[in-house]
Amino acid sequence: NAGVTQTPKFQVLKTGQSMTLQCAQDMNHNSMYWYRQDPGMGLRLIYYSASEGTTDKGEVPNGYNVSRLNKREFSLRLESAAPSQTSVYFCASREGSANTGELFFGEGSRLTVL
Amino acid sequence: QKEVEQDPGPLSVPEGAIVSLNCTYSNSAFQYFMWYRQYSRKGPELLMYTYSSGNKEDGRFTAQVDKSSKYISLFIRDSQPSDSATYLCAMRRPNFGNEKLTFGTGTRLTIIP
Numbered sequence: 315n316a317g318v319t320q321t322p323k324f325q326v327l328k329t330g331q332s333m334t335l336q337c338a339q340d341m342n343h344n345s346m347y348w349y350r351q352d353p354g355m356g357l358r359l360i361y362y363s364a365s366e367g368t369t370d371k372g373e374v375p376n377g378y379n380v381s382r383l384n385k386r387e388f389s390l391r392l393e394s395a396a397p398s399q400t401s402v403y404f405c406a407s408r409e410g411s412a413n414t415g416e417l418f419f420g421e422g423s424r425l426t427v428l
Numbered sequence: 429q430k431e432v433e434q435d436p437g438p439l440s441v442p443e444g445a446i447v448s449l450n451c452t453y454s455n456s457a458f459q460y461f462m463w464y465r466q467y468s469r470k471g472p473e474l475l476m477y478t479y480s481s482g483n484k485e486d487g488r489f490t491a492q493v494d495k496s497s498k499y500i501s502l503f504i505r506d507s508q509p510s511d512s513a514t515y516l517c518a519m520r521r522p523n524f525g526n527e528k529l530t531f532g533t534g535t536r537l538t539i540i541p
Binding site for chain 2: 318354355356357358359372402407414417418419420421424
């Protein structure tokens with residue numbers, strides 16, 4: 315059982331380049347999330363999808379777009395990368411209710427923007 | 429001021445010691461409290477979950493919530509080298525905006541054999 319799978323694991327971009335981070339989960343969860351993790355800032359929510367066909371902004375959505383392709387897959391796109399987007403990105407999915415459901419995280423995608 | 433404050437450490441203790449990890453928060457509306465453990469180069473995984481005030485025990489781990497002081501703790505008894513990780517506290521208001529979970533910055537813990 316793979317859980318949450320993210321690709322790529324590492325990426326280096328130049329300022330202005332675009333890229334898409336892919337995420338897939340095999341746990342049949344309805345909700346999926348994209349977080350970024352920066353030193354001293356903790357995990358911050360970029361976008362989430364409560365169910366297939368819906369997406370909503372989180373705390374730090376600027377510079378990102380998302381697509382919930384189907385129930386399994388949720389992608390994050392950087393249209394024009396900036397050095398401030400250098401971070402570790404985590405995809406997560408959730409079982410259960412919004413209040414109590416456990417988040418399951420992928421292993422992260424480490425992005426450097428030069 | 430951040431909604432959730434957590435000492436980043438690093439914290440180093442000898443094997444077998446009792447470890448205490450803490451978070452303070454400013455928003456009294458938080459009702460659901462969680463501790464996630466994150467090993468190096470991995471994603472966080474849920475360790476403990478507590479609703480409102482009180483204690484919850486699971487093996488060597490005890491989570492404690494004091495809502496009057498806006499303070500939560502995670503205690504690890506008989507600490508093992510495998511407990512070396514970063515511990516993130518997280519909390520949520522009930523039924524708020526569907527999805528907002530606020531994380532602390534994490535405390536990096538090393539257990540010395």
